[in-house]
Amino acid sequence: MNGSLQGRVKAVLIVEDSGVQRAHLASLLQLLGVGRVHQAANGAEALALLETLTELPDAMVIDLHMPVMDGVELIQHLQARDLRIPFVVASTRESTLVSAVLEMARAHGQQVSRAAHKPLTLEVLSEALADCLQAPADRHDGQLVCVQPSQLALAIERGAIQPYFQPKVDVRSGLIRGVEALARWSDDAAGPVTPDRFIPVAEAEGLIHALTLSVLQQAVTRVAGWQARGLTLSVAVNLSPKLLDSSRLVGEIDAIVQGARIRPEQLVLEVTENALISCEGLALGTLARLRMAGYGLSIDDYGTGFSSMQQLARVPFTELKIDRSFVHGAHANEHLRVMLQSSIEMASRLGLTSVAEGVESLDDWAWLHRYGCDVGQGWLIGRAMPGDELPAWLRSHQARLAELRSAPFTRPAAASGPHSI
Ligand code: C2E
Ligand code: MG
Ligand code: MG
Numbered sequence: 001m002n003g004s005l006q007g008r009v010k011a012v013l014i015v016e017d018s019g020v021q022r023a024h025l026a027s028l029l030q031l032l033g034v035g036r037v038h039q040a041a042n043g044a045e046a047l048a049l050l051e052t053l054t055e056l057p058d059a060m061v062i063d064l065h066m067p068v069m070d071g072v073e074l075i076q077h078l079q080a081r082d083l084r085i086p087f088v089v090a091s092t093r094e095s096t097l098v099s100a101v102l103e104m105a106r107a108h109g110q111q112v113s114r115a116a117h118k119p120l121t122l123e124v125l126s127e128a129l130a131d132c133l134q135a136p137a138d139r140h141d142g143q144l145v146c147v148q149p150s151q152l153a154l155a156i157e158r159g160a161i162q163p164y165f166q167p168k169v170d171v172r173s174g175l176i177r178g179v180e181a182l183a184r185w186s187d188d189a190a191g192p193v194t195p196d197r198f199i200p201v202a203e204a205e206g207l208i209h210a211l212t213l214s215v216l217q218q219a220v221t222r223v224a225g226w227q228a229r230g231l232t233l234s235v236a237v238n239l240s241p242k243l244l245d246s247s248r249l250v251g252e253i254d255a256i257v258q259g260a261r262i263r264p265e266q267l268v269l270e271v272t273e274n275a276l277i278s279c280e281g282l283a284l285g286t287l288a289r290l291r292m293a294g295y296g297l298s299i300d301d302y303g304t305g306f307s308s309m310q311q312l313a314r315v316p317f318t319e320l321k322i323d324r325s326f327v328h329g330a331h332a333n334e335h336l337r338v339m340l341q342s343s344i345e346m347a348s349r350l351g352l353t354s355v356a357e358g359v360e361s362l363d364d365w366a367w368l369h370r371y372g373c374d375v376g377q378g379w380l381i382g383r384a385m386p387g388d389e390l391p392a393w394l395r396s397h398q399a400r401l402a403e404l405r406s407a408p409f410t411r412p413a414a415a416s417g418p419h420s421i
Pocket of ligand 1: 166181182183194195196199212215238239240270300301324328357358359360377378379380384
């Protein structure tokens with residue numbers, strides 16, 4: 001029995017068409033002390049089962065070849081439903097095929113533990129489950145199910161949903177250009193709660209309008225405060241597609257921006273690529289009016305959606321924000337590099353600012369330099385932080401400029417002085 005796992009993995013879903021393999025896995029999981037073992041014979045059964053559960057399993061073991069709905073299709077459905085449950089792929093197939101599937105899943109932000117050859121041994125399964133436990137903490141778990149609309153409404157009203165700010169820096173010079181406001185629910189007991197837990201609830205319960213205006217108001221107030229201290233930045237705010245059908249939205253944003261006395265160019269509104277698919281009529285009009293008012297418009301998570309060129313061309317965007325799945329790890333994967341480079345080139349040809357999100361390492365940064373990306377954002381530069389921590393971050397960032405500027409492939413830095421605040 002694996003002591004480190006004991007009691008930590010409470011529930012696992014096995015998706016496997018062979019009854020023999022299911023029974024084998026179930027007995028191994030029992031030996032590992034997993035309390036609840038759910039079973040499904042194919043992807044469709046697994047999805048149906050997940051809908052009935054009040055708490056999502058901690059991990060899944062997914063077979064690839066299954067009738068009705070295979071493992072690849074299941075992974076795509078999990079992605080489409082934003083169900084980020086860490087999983088292990090159990091297969092007998094060749095490693096190139098399995099790694100293509102893992103790559104696909106990772107590119108879509110899924111937390112894949114590893115591939116394991118069938119039949120799994122106790123040791124391999126226990127290691128794979130331990131990997132699942134180490135998956136980043138932003139996965140959906142019981143707490144998502146627990147966010148009550150009434151609690152959320154109260155939190156918005158009390159200003160407990162606050163923007164954290166993640167720096168966006170110029171790839172040529174390393175200097176800060178702006179920040180992205182990312183909503184956090186400041187819950188004293190649990191620490192800051194990430195938006196994947198409450199944005200879907202806000203969207204479903206008609207609270208997203210109030211939430212967005214509150215985040216926007218706090219974000220532009222911060223930007224005005226920094227400006228008063230000599231630091232002019234732009235701020236990006238995420239707009240849910242649900243808001244675009246509101247004819248009040250543009251007037252409300254105008255009032256907030258004018259009230260804070262910042263220029264419209266200092267506000268960038270991010271809309272995900274996927275939101276554009278159903279964007280027509282009123283929503284297109286809203287985007288056009290936002291642009292007419294002078295705000296920047298960004299295509300967020302570019303590369304993960306299913307929009308067509310035609311859909312993209314209908315909206316007057318100013319910025320292309322390349323999804324982090326094409327940025328982090330590009331140095332080690334030629335396919336990702338091709339997509340990264342072509343996205344940057346497309347942005348440049350269309351006169352859009354290219355922004356790469358998810359810059360986690362100096363290797364990622366070096367490729368952005370090489371491909372001529374305009375702006376980078378990611379943990380290498382800085383994580384999202386409360387507004388009052390930005391001055392200290394800026395000071396430490398000044399000390400890192402030399403390191404960023406000397407990254408491999410670096411072109412000469414732009415001739416502009418360091419910022420201070
Ligand atoms: P997004 O707009 O694409 O934001 C980027 C997400 O990537 C943020 O997660 C950020 O913390 C994370 N991130 C930044 N750098 C790195 C990195 O180097 N590596 C990795 N792995 N991740 C990185 P966060 O804050 O959890 O936000 C998740 C999503 O929630 C956002 O994705 C956005 O779509 C949504 N969201 C956040 N705030 C709001 C809001 O006020 N309104 C609406 N409608 N959606 C919001
Ligand atoms: Mg965004
Ligand atoms: Mg994004």
